[in-house]
Amino acid sequence: MEAALVELKRRLGEIADLSRAGNVLVWDLEVWMPPRGGPARATQLSTIQRLVHEMATADRIGELLDELEPYAASLPHDADDACLVRVTRRQWEKARRIPTDLAAELMKAAVESYQVWVGAREAGDFQAFRPSLERMLELTLRKVECFAPYDDPYDVLLDDYEHGMKTEQVEEVFAALQPELTALVDEHATDEGAELLRGTFPTDKQDALSREIIQAFGVDWDAFRLDLTVHPFEVTFGVGDIRLTTRYDESDLSSLFTAMHEAGHGLYEYGVSDALDRTPLFGGVSSALHESQSRLWENVVGRSLPFWTWFYPRLQETFPAKFASVPLHDFHRAVNRAKRSYIRVDADETSYGLHVILRFELERELLSGRLAVTDLPDAWNTRFHELLGLEVTDDRMGVLQDSHWSGGSFGYFPTYLLGSVLSVQMWEKAAEAIPDVEEQLERGEFAELHAWLRDNVYALGSKFTPAETVERVVGGPIAPEPYLAYLRDKLDAYAAA
Amino acid sequence: MEAALVELKRRLGEIADLSRAGNVLVWDLEVWMPPRGGPARATQLSTIQRLVHEMATADRIGELLDELEPYAASLPHDADDACLVRVTRRQWEKARRIPTDLAAELMKAAVESYQVWVGAREAGDFQAFRPSLERMLELTLRKVECFAPYDDPYDVLLDDYEHGMKTEQVEEVFAALQPELTALVDEHATDEGAELLRGTFPTDKQDALSREIIQAFGVDWDAFRLDLTVHPFEVTFGVGDIRLTTRYDESDLSSLFTAMHEAGHGLYEYGVSDALDRTPLFGGVSSALHESQSRLWENVVGRSLPFWTWFYPRLQETFPAKFASVPLHDFHRAVNRAKRSYIRVDADETSYGLHVILRFELERELLSGRLAVTDLPDAWNTRFHELLGLEVTDDRMGVLQDSHWSGGSFGYFPTYLLGSVLSVQMWEKAAEAIPDVEEQLERGEFAELHAWLRDNVYALGSKFTPAETVERVVGGPIAPEPYLAYLRDKLDAYAAA
Numbered sequence: 001m002e003a004a005l006v007e008l009k010r011r012l013g014e015i016a017d018l019s020r021a022g023n024v025l026v027w028d029l030e031v032w033m034p035p036r037g038g039p040a041r042a043t044q045l046s047t048i049q050r051l052v053h054e055m056a057t058a059d060r061i062g063e064l065l066d067e068l069e070p071y072a073a074s075l076p077h078d079a080d081d082a083c084l085v086r087v088t089r090r091q092w093e094k095a096r097r098i099p100t101d102l103a104a105e106l107m108k109a110a111v112e113s114y115q116v117w118v119g120a121r122e123a124g125d126f127q128a129f130r131p132s133l134e135r136m137l138e139l140t141l142r143k144v145e146c147f148a149p150y151d152d153p154y155d156v157l158l159d160d161y162e163h164g165m166k167t168e169q170v171e172e173v174f175a176a177l178q179p180e181l182t183a184l185v186d187e188h189a190t191d192e193g194a195e196l197l198r199g200t201f202p203t204d205k206q207d208a209l210s211r212e213i214i215q216a217f218g219v220d221w222d223a224f225r226l227d228l229t230v231h232p233f234e235v236t237f238g239v240g241d242i243r244l245t246t247r248y249d250e251s252d253l254s255s256l257f258t259a260m261h262e263a264g265h266g267l268y269e270y271g272v273s274d275a276l277d278r279t280p281l282f283g284g285v286s287s288a289l290h291e292s293q294s295r296l297w298e299n300v301v302g303r304s305l306p307f308w309t310w311f312y313p314r315l316q317e318t319f320p321a322k323f324a325s326v327p328l329h330d331f332h333r334a335v336n337r338a339k340r341s342y343i344r345v346d347a348d349e350t351s352y353g354l355h356v357i358l359r360f361e362l363e364r365e366l367l368s369g370r371l372a373v374t375d376l377p378d379a380w381n382t383r384f385h386e387l388l389g390l391e392v393t394d395d396r397m398g399v400l401q402d403s404h405w406s407g408g409s410f411g412y413f414p415t416y417l418l419g420s421v422l423s424v425q426m427w428e429k430a431a432e433a434i435p436d437v438e439e440q441l442e443r444g445e446f447a448e449l450h451a452w453l454r455d456n457v458y459a460l461g462s463k464f465t466p467a468e469t470v471e472r473v474v475g476g477p478i479a480p481e482p483y484l485a486y487l488r489d490k491l492d493a494y495a496a497a
Numbered sequence: 498m499e500a501a502l503v504e505l506k507r508r509l510g511e512i513a514d515l516s517r518a519g520n521v522l523v524w525d526l527e528v529w530m531p532p533r534g535g536p537a538r539a540t541q542l543s544t545i546q547r548l549v550h551e552m553a554t555a556d557r558i559g560e561l562l563d564e565l566e567p568y569a570a571s572l573p574h575d576a577d578d579a580c581l582v583r584v585t586r587r588q589w590e591k592a593r594r595i596p597t598d599l600a601a602e603l604m605k606a607a608v609e610s611y612q613v614w615v616g617a618r619e620a621g622d623f624q625a626f627r628p629s630l631e632r633m634l635e636l637t638l639r640k641v642e643c644f645a646p647y648d649d650p651y652d653v654l655l656d657d658y659e660h661g662m663k664t665e666q667v668e669e670v671f672a673a674l675q676p677e678l679t680a681l682v683d684e685h686a687t688d689e690g691a692e693l694l695r696g697t698f699p700t701d702k703q704d705a706l707s708r709e710i711i712q713a714f715g716v717d718w719d720a721f722r723l724d725l726t727v728h729p730f731e732v733t734f735g736v737g738d739i740r741l742t743t744r745y746d747e748s749d750l751s752s753l754f755t756a757m758h759e760a761g762h763g764l765y766e767y768g769v770s771d772a773l774d775r776t777p778l779f780g781g782v783s784s785a786l787h788e789s790q791s792r793l794w795e796n797v798v799g800r801s802l803p804f805w806t807w808f809y810p811r812l813q814e815t816f817p818a819k820f821a822s823v824p825l826h827d828f829h830r831a832v833n834r835a836k837r838s839y840i841r842v843d844a845d846e847t848s849y850g851l852h853v854i855l856r857f858e859l860e861r862e863l864l865s866g867r868l869a870v871t872d873l874p875d876a877w878n879t880r881f882h883e884l885l886g887l888e889v890t891d892d893r894m895g896v897l898q899d900s901h902w903s904g905g906s907f908g909y910f911p912t913y914l915l916g917s918v919l920s921v922q923m924w925e926k927a928a929e930a931i932p933d934v935e936e937q938l939e940r941g942e943f944a945e946l947h948a949w950l951r952d953n954v955y956a957l958g959s960k961f962t963p964a965e966t967v968e969r970v971v972g973g974p975i976a977p978e979p980y981l982a983y984l985r986d987k988l989d990a991y992a993a994a
Contacts, residue, residue: 017544020537021518024525033738036720040517040735043775047514051548223533238537241530278540 004067005081011064012088013278015055022048023235027243029111030229038115046108053103057096065089080275083463087280090163097146106139110407117406118230124396126377129406134373136408137366144367153367157411161287162418164465167364170414173421174357176480181353181487182387185338188350188491193334199322203248203255209318210246210259213311217297218450219244219263223270231403232258234265234294239277242266253315254346257298257335264297265290267450271458284458286466287412288478291419292426293453299349299420300427300486301449306441308332333494340388342397349420350487354387356417359402363410421483425474426457428482501564502578508561509585510775512552519545520732524740526608527726535612543605550600554593562586577772580960584777587660594643603636607904614903615727621893623874626903631870633905634863641864650864654908658784659915661962664861667911670918671854673977678850678984679884682835685847685988690831696819700745700752706815707743707756710808714794715947716741716760720767728900729755731762731791736774739763750812751843754795754832761794762787764947768955783963784909785975788916789923790950796846796917797924797983798946803938805829830991837885839894847984849917851884856899856910864907918980922971923954925979 022045029041065085072085095103113132120129140157147156154167211226222240229245236242244262248255268284276282284290301307305328312331316323323331338348344355362379365371371379380399381392392398404412430452431437437449457473470478519542526538562582569582592600610629617626637654644653651664708723719737726742733739741759745752765781773779781787798804802825809828813820820828835845841852859876862868868876877896878889889895901909927949928934934946954970967975 013540014544014547017541018548021522021541021545024541025518025521028521028525032722032724033734034718034720034722036717036737037735038737040738040774043510044514044518044521044735047511048518050511051515220533221531223531225529225531227529237530238534238541240533240535241537277537 001067001071004064005071008061008064008068008084008088009279011055011058011061012084012280015052016278016280016282018048018052018055020237022052024237027235027237027245030231030233031227031245038111042108042111042115045111046104049107050100050104053095053098053100057092057100061088061092065092078463080281080463083281084279087462091280094159098143099146102139102142102146106143106408109135109139113406113408114403117400117403121396121400124394124400126395126400129400130373133376133405136405137373137410140408140410141367154364154411157367158414159411161412161415162466163286164467165288170360170418173418173478173480174353174360174414177353177417177421177484178357178387180480180484181350181357184350184487184491185340185354185388188338188495189340190337191339193330193337194339196326196330196334197252199252199319200250201253201319201322203250205318206248206253206255209314210256212314213256213302214244214259214263216444217260217263217301217446218267218270220270224266226259226262232262234262234269236266236269236283239270239272239274239282242270257302258345260302261294261298264294267297267453268293268458271450271454272461273459276461276463281461281463283462285460285462285464285469287415288418288422289457289466289469291416292422293419293457295420296423296427296453300423301441301446303332303335303349303490304438304441305329305332306438308335309442310444336490336494338491340390342390342392343401345401350491351388352420353417356413358383358387359413360417363405363413367410418478421480422470422474422478424483424486425470425479426453429456429474498564498568501561502568505558505561505565505581505585506776508552508555508558509581509777512549513775513777513779515545515549515552517734519549521734524732524734524742527728527730528724528742535608539605539608539612542608543601546604547597547601550592550595550597554589554597558585558589562589575960577778577960580778581776584959588777591656595640596643599636599639599643603640603905606632606636610903610905611900614897614900618893618897621891621897623892623897626897627870630873630902633902634870634907637905637907638864651861651908654864655911656908658909658912659963660783661964662785667857667915670915670975670977671850671857671911674850674914674918674981675854675884677977677981678847678854681847681984681988682837682851682885685835685992686837687834688836690827690834691836693823693828693831694749696749696816697747698750698816698819700747702815703745703750703752706811707753709811710753710799711741711756711760713941714757714760714798714943715764715767717767721763723756723759729759731759731766733763733766733780736767736769736771736779739767754799755842757799758791758795761791764794764950765790765955768951769958770956773958773960778958778960780959782957782959782961782966784912785915785919786954786963786966788913789919790916790954792917793920793924793950797920798938798943800829800832800846800987801935801938802826802829803935805832806939807941833987833991835988837887839887839889840898842898846917847988848885850914853910853914855880855884857914860902860907860910915975918977919967919971919975921980921983922967922976923950926953926971 025041025045025048033041065088068085072082075082113136116132117129120126141153144150144153144156150156152167158165158167158170215221224242224244226244226246228247230247232245232247234242234244244259244266246255246258246262268290272282308328308331312328336348338350340351341347344352347355358380361383362371362376365379366373366376377395377399384390384392384398430449433452434440434448440448460469464472467477522538522542522545530538562585565582569579572579610633613629614626617623638650641647641650641653647653649664655662655664655667712718721739721741723741723743725744727744729742729744731739731741741756741763743752743755743759765787769779805825805828809825833845835847837848838844841849844852855877858880859868859873862876863870863873874892874896881887881889881895927946930949931937931945937945957966961969964974
C-alpha cells in the first residue's frame with residue numbers, strides 16, 4: 001500500500017511537472033515569443049498534451065487507485081490522501097474518455113487558432129477567424145461525444161471548469177441576475193465621471209502603482225513576476241513561481257484593476273498548501289472559485305471606499321495635474337460607475353454580468369447546433385443590443401474581443417459571473433471574521449484578509465469539489481442575492497448623494 | 498519500410514519537441530524566473546530529461562533502425578534519410594549506455610548546482626559551491642563509467658560536445674598553440690588603448706547598437722529575441738524561434754561583441770535546412786563548429802578593420818564625446834589589444850586560448866582524480882599565474898567565473914578554442930569564394946557572407962560528424978596555423994605602425 005502511494009505520487013508528480021512545463025511554453029507564447037515561433041510552439045504543446053494525456057490515463061494509475069481504495073476509505077473525508085485518491089480517480093476516469101489523439105489535436109488546433117484569432121482581431125476580420133472557430137467547435141463536439149450519454153452537451157464542457165455543476169444551475173442563477181442587472185444598468189448607467197478616468201498616464205507610473213498595490217495585497221516578488229501581454233492572465237509554474245501578466249493603456253487607469261485581478265488569481269495559487277504540490281490537488285479548485293478571488297481583490301476590495309481612502313492620496317501624488325483637486329468620493333464614484341460598453345474586460349461591475357450572460361447564451365446555441373458559426377456575429381450583435389442597448393459595428397468591439405473560443409474554452413465564460421457572485425459571499429464571511437477589516441483596508445493593511453482567505457479557501461487547493469468548497473467557506477451554495485445587494489448598495493449610495 | 502520511417506520520424510519529432518520544451522524552461526530560468534522558482538524548475542527539467550531519455554532509448558527505436566538499415570544503405574552517404582538513420586543509431590546506442598535514473602539525476606543536480614553557483618559567485622565563496630561541484634563531478638564520473646572501457650575518461654565527455662574527437666587530438670592542437678600564444682601575449686600585451694574602451698555608455702544605446710549590428714548580420718526579429726541574462730547564451734526553440742541573451746556593462750562596450758557572438762550561434766541554428774526540423778540532424782553539429790560561427794562573427798568579422806570602417810561612424814555618432822576625435826585605427830587597435838586579464842569572456846583573442854587551456858588542463862586533472870575539488874582554487878591560481886602572469890586573489894575573478902562546471906559540462910571548454918581556430922579556417926574559405934568580402938564588410942553588407950556560410954555550413958545541420966563537416970568545408974582537419982597567422986598579422990600590423 002505504501003509502495004502504491006509512493007508510485008502514484010511519483011506518477012502524478014511527473015504529470016504535474018510536464019503540465020507546468022506546458023504552462024511555461026504557453027506563458028512565453030503569449031508574453032515573449034517572436035511571430036514566427038508559432039508553428040513550432042503549437043507542435044511542442046501538442047506533444048506535451050499527448051504525453052500528459054497518456055501518462056494521466058495509464059492503466060497503471062487505475063491499478064494503483066484500486067489498491068489504494070481501502071486505505072483511502074479508512075481515512076477521514078478531508079485527509080490529503082483520501083482527497084488525492086478521490087480526485088485522481090475522478091480525473092482519471094474522465095480523461096480516459098478522451099482519446100489521446102483527440103486531446104493532442106485539440107491542443108494543437110487551439111494554439112494555431114489562437115494565432116489566427118490574434119491576427120483576425122487586429123484586422124477586425126471575423127471571416128479570417130471563422131474556419132478556425134469552426135474547427136475548434138467541431139473538435140469540441142467530438143470531445144463532448146466522448147461523454148455520451150449526457151443531459152446537455154454544455155454540461156460536459158462546464159464540468160471542465162466547474163466540476164459537478166449543471167447547466168441548469170447556471171441558468172437558475174443567471175435567470176435571477178439578468179433582469180436585476182438590466183434594471184440596475186437602466187437606472188444607473190451614466191457618462192458622468194467618465195472624463196475623470198481618462199487622461200494621459202505614463203505606463204511606467206501605472207506599472208509602479210500596480211506593483212505597489214499588489215505587493216500590499218501579498219504578492220512576494222521572490223515568487224511572482226508581472227509581465228506584459230495582449231490578454232492578461234495568471235499562470236503557475238510551481239509553489240514559488242507565479243506569473244501574472246497585464247497590459248497598459250496610457251489613456252486610462254484600467255491596468256490597476258487588471259493587476260489586482262490577476263494578483264487575486266496568483267494569491268489563490270500561492271496560498272495552496274505546499275503539501276499538495278505536484279498532485280492534482282494543487283491549484284485553485286475551479287474557474288468560479290478562482291474568479292471569486294480575482295474579483296474579490298479587484299472589485300470588492302479594489303473598488304471599495306476603504307481601499308481608495310488608503311490609495312487615492314498615492315494616485316493624487318503620482319498624477320497631481322489630474323487628481324489633486326478631485327475629491328476622493330468623486331473618484332470612487334467614477335471607478336464604480338455603471339455604464340453601457342462594448343468590451344467585457346472594460347465593463348463595470350454592474351453591466352459585466354450581462355456581457356457574460358450573452359456569451360453563455362451564444363455558446364449554448366453554438367453547441368446545440370442551433371446557431372452556425374457563420375451567423376455568430378449577427379447573433380452576437382442582435383443579443384448585445386437587447387442586453388446592453390448598444391449597436392456593434394466593428395467585430396473588434398464585438399465577437400472578436402475574447403480569446404476564449406479561439407482556444408476551445410467553451411463553458412468557461414459563465415464562471416466569470418459565478419465567481420463575481422461568489423466573491424461577495426466570501427467577502428461577507430471574511431468581514432464577519434475580521435470585524436475591523438474596512439478600517440484595516442483604509443490603512444493599506446491587507447495581511448489579515450489575505451491570511452483569512454489563505455487559511456479558509458486557498459490552502460484547500462482542489463481537495464474538495466467546487467460545491468463542497470463553497471459550502472465549507474460560505475455555508476451554502478452560490479447565491480445571487482448578496483451580489484445584487486452589494487451592487488445596489490454601491491450604486492444607491494451615490495444616486496442618493 | 499515507409500511505415501518504419503514515418504514512425505521513426507514521429508518518435509524523433511516528439512523527442513525534439515520535449516527537448517525544446519526543456520530549452521524554453523532553461524531560458525526562462527536564466528532570463529526571467531523569480532528566485533524562489535528554482536526547486537520546481539529543477540524538478541520539471543529532471544522529469545523532462547527522464548522522459549526524453551526514456552523515449553530516446555526505447556527498444557522500439559532500435560527495431561525501427563534495424564528495419565531501415567537496408568533502405569539507408571541504398572541511399573547516398575549524404576542523403577537526409579541515410580544521415581538520419583546513421584546519426585540516430587549512434588545517438589541511440591550512446592544514450593542507452595546511461596541509465597534513465599542517472600540522466601534525470603544529472604539534470605536535476607545540474608539545475609540545483611547552477612543555483613548554488615550563482616550565489617557562490619556573487620559572494621566569492623568557493624566553499625559554498627564546493628559540495629555542489631563535488632556532486633556534479635561524482636555524477637559525471639558515474640556517467641563516464643557507463644562507457645567503460647575507454648582510453649581516457651575525458652574522451653567520453655569530449656564526445657558529448659565533439660563527437661569522435663579524442664583528447665589526444667585536442668592536446669596536439671593545444672600543444673602547438675600554447676607556446677605561440679604565450680609568446681604573442683608576452684610580446685604584445687599592453688595597457689595602451691585600455692582607456693579608450695572605458696567610459697559611460699548607457700545600456701539603452703548599447704542595446705540599440707547591438708540590435709543594429711546583428712540585424713545587419715542577418716538576424717530577423719520575426720524569428721529572434723535578444724534578452725538579458727547573467728551568463729549570455731543562445732538557445733533554439735524551433736526553426737522560427739531563436740533566443741539570444743546578452744548583458745550590458747555601462748562602463749564598456751563589451752556587449753557589442755557579446756551580441757555578435759550569440760548572433761553567430763543563432764545564425765548557425767537559423768540556417769539549418771528546414772527539412773531537418775524535429776530530427777537529431779537539426780542544429781549545429783558540435784560545440785567547436787558552433788563556436789567557430791560565434792567567433793567568426795564576433796572576432797574575424799566583428800574586430801576586423803573592414804567592419805569598423807563601416808560601423809565606427811555610427812559609434813562616433815552615438816557617443817560623440819568619447820569617440821568624435823578618436824581615429825578609426827586607434828579604436829580598431831584597442832578592440833584587438835592583447836592583454837593579461839582574469840575573466841575568460843572578457844579576454845582578447847590572443848590570450849583567450851590560454852584561459853581555455855587552463856580549464857582543459859584542470860578538468861583533466863579533476864576527472865583523473867589527480868586533483869581534488871577542494872584543491873581546485875589553488876591549482877587554478879597557480880596555473881593561471883604560470884599561463885597569464887597574474888595573481889588571482891578573489892575566486893570571482895578565478896575559479897568561480899564560469900557556470901559550466903556547475904552544470905556538469907566537463908569537456909566543453911576546449912571546444913571554445915577549437916572553434917576559434919576553426920573560425921579562421923572557415924573565414925579563409927569564405928574569402929576565397931567571395932573575393933570582395935572585405936569591401937562588402939566596409940559597406941555594412943553581410944548578406945553574401947551569411948549566404949555562403951548558410952549554404953556551406955549551416956544548412957548541413959548535424960548530417961555529418963564534426964570531422965566530416967570540417968573536412969567538407971575547409972578541406973582538412975582543424976589546424977592551428979591559420980589562426981596563429983591571423984593573430985600575428987593583426988598584432989604585427991599595429992606593432993609596426
